Each structure stands twice: as structure tokens, then as C-alpha cells.
Amino acid sequence: xxxxxxxxxxxxxxxxxxxxxxxxxxxxxxxxxxxxxxxxxxxxxxxxxxxxxxxxxxxxxxxxxxxxxxxxxxxxxxxxxxxxxxxxxxxxxxxxxxxxxxxxxxxxx
Amino acid sequence: xxxxxxxxxxxxxxxxxxxxxxxxxxxxxxxxxxxxxxxxxxxxxxxxxxxxxxxxxxxxxxxxxxxxxxxxxxxxxxxxxxxxxxxxxxxxxxxxxxxxxxxxxxxxxxxx
Numbered sequence: 001x002x003x004x005x006x007x008x009x010x011x012x013x014x015x016x017x018x019x020x021x022x023x024x025x026x027x028x029x030x031x032x033x034x035x036x037x038x039x040x041x042x043x044x045x046x047x048x049x050x051x052x053x054x055x056x057x058x059x060x061x062x063x064x065x066x067x068x069x070x071x072x073x074x075x076x077x078x079x080x081x082x083x084x085x086x087x088x089x090x091x092x093x094x095x096x097x098x099x100x101x102x103x104x105x106x107x108x109x
Numbered sequence: 110x111x112x113x114x115x116x117x118x119x120x121x122x123x124x125x126x127x128x129x130x131x132x133x134x135x136x137x138x139x140x141x142x143x144x145x146x147x148x149x150x151x152x153x154x155x156x157x158x159x160x161x162x163x164x165x166x167x168x169x170x171x172x173x174x175x176x177x178x179x180x181x182x183x184x185x186x187x188x189x190x191x192x193x194x195x196x197x198x199x200x201x202x203x204x205x206x207x208x209x210x211x212x213x214x215x216x217x218x219x220x221x
Contacts, residue, residue: 004151031208041197043212050208086151090208094159096142096167097210099151 002027002091006100013077013107021072021103023087031090032063032070033097038083046072046085077107110135113213115200121219122190130185130216132200140203141183142210143167143175145196152199158183190220 003026013019025032030050037043047054047061049070054061058077063070074081084104088097116131134141139160144152154167158177172194174186183202187194197217201210
């Protein structure tokens, strides 16, 4: 089955710093999604990005499907960016999401 | 729209007890999913439904049952709770033809 790997597993930033999170996937997919799980456990869909680049405020994401990776950029990080960032790909007829293990981000004031 | 709602938010069960986790969505989505998230892990699919009256197993269905009598509701039933079912349970839904899944706030379950 499809494997999804994320790096780094943990990241600590000072407020205002920039960061790049990476997601590698094992098979050709066209449906990668990025999620943020806040410290209270809520999962928020950040991007549906099968290919190309999208931006939403201080966040942007790029997927290069032919090379099987996606990047999530966080610029000018804020303490509210803390939490776990997951990438996931949909597979099968039921479109179940296959998840990476996440990158745990802590932004210190 | 309230989106996807789940109740309860937190529950403690004794081994062998049963309970139902409720999930409701008001977006008229056909597809609904139940996932569980164990500490430090991503989510794993328990059951899913492609519409009212149609359900199917995911990766980790043992110990759970579901029903889908309406488009809005997708309850998850735990029979004979076991400590291995201690987890956070998320319900999600999506519109047919679209990939984005929308998640509820989760139910934290502790089985002692």
C-alpha cells in the first residue's frame, strides 16, 4: 500500500522564524492534503494540493507529484501555529486517507 | 453550518461496557468516515459509509459497528470495550467528487 513519510518529526521555532515541512509518498497520487492538529486536538484541513503551489496567508504548499513529495512552508511563525502537521493521501474507491506520522511543531514566544 | 459535530467529547468506560459515539454533519455529504488516532500516530480508518444504508469496513474494524440510517448521522458503536480501544475518535465527511474531508472535534475515550 501507499506509504507516507514526514520530516522532521519534531521542530522547535522562535516566533517569527520560517520553516519547511516535507511529506514523501510512495506511489503516484493526485490528492495530497495537509492538516493542522492544534494542541486541543482539532483537525483543520489546510490544503488540498494534488500538484502545484497554493498559498493561504503565511502558509503555502507545493506538491511535485512526479517526484512524490510535498512541502509545507510556514513563514513568520506564530505561537498559534504550534501543533502537529499531517499530510495524507486518499486511496482506494472509498478515498480513505492514509496519514503520515506528522511533524510536531512548537513555536516559542 | 455547524459542520461535523461529535458527542461526547470525553468518556471513561470500564472494560466490557458498551457505548455509542455520535457523529452528525449538516453539509449533506454522502461520504462519512470514522478514524481513530492513537498517541503519536496518524489516523486509521475504522469504518466508512458512501451513503445512507451503505457501510463498509476500514483498516481496524474489529470491536466496532456502525449504521447509517440517514445522510446526516453516522454513529459508531463499541461493544465490550477493551483497553486497546483507548484512543481519540474522529468522524469526517466529504462531498462526493471532492477530496477534502472535514473533521469533527473528536471524542476522547479511556477504557479502564
